[in-house]
Amino acid sequence: QVQLVESGGGLVQTGGSLRLSCAASGGILGNYAVGWFRQAPGNEREFVGGIKWRGITTAYADLVKGRFTISRLNAKNTVYLQMNSLKPEDTAVYYCAASTDMATVPSSTDRYGYWGQGTQVTVSS
Numbered sequence: 267q268v269q270l271v272e273s274g275g276g277l278v279q280t281g282g283s284l285r286l287s288c289a290a291s292g293g294i295l296g297n298y299a300v301g302w303f304r305q306a307p308g309n310e311r312e313f314v315g316g317i318k319w320r321g322i323t324t325a326y327a328d329l330v331k332g333r334f335t336i337s338r339l340n341a342k343n344t345v346y347l348q349m350n351s352l353k354p355e356d357t358a359v360y361y362c363a364a365s366t367d368m369a370t371v372p373s374s375t376d377r378y379g380y381w382g383q384g385t386q387v388t389v390s391s
Contacts, residue, residue: 268294272382300317316372333349347360
């Protein structure tokens with residue numbers, strides 16, 4: 267089964283950028299829809315965006331649309347989350363997840379069967 271590892275989190279000032287990586291092993295990430303989620307303390311895990319199975323079609327939550335970009339690099343079996351114009355409210359643990367859904371980019375956590383351990387993103391004001 268596919269295993270996911272996120273990296274690239276850290277501390278950044280308001281307006282800054284970070285690029286998160288989601289690297290896969292034990293499976294071909296291109297065969298899965300991949301979603302990015304985040305969870306701040308006291309909040310539920312929320313959908314940030316995702317990329318479709320075997321494709322380049324992406325979907326984003328309204329809160330990040332225009333600031334965040336998701337892409338794949340199949341040669342590295344990795345999906346990226348480029349985050350620009352970061353705000354303090356973007357502070358959270360960010361998770362990537364893989365879904366066998368072949369038709370859509372699921373936004374619900376229960377559609378994803380494989381999860382990474384998360385990486386902390388902190389945006390200072």
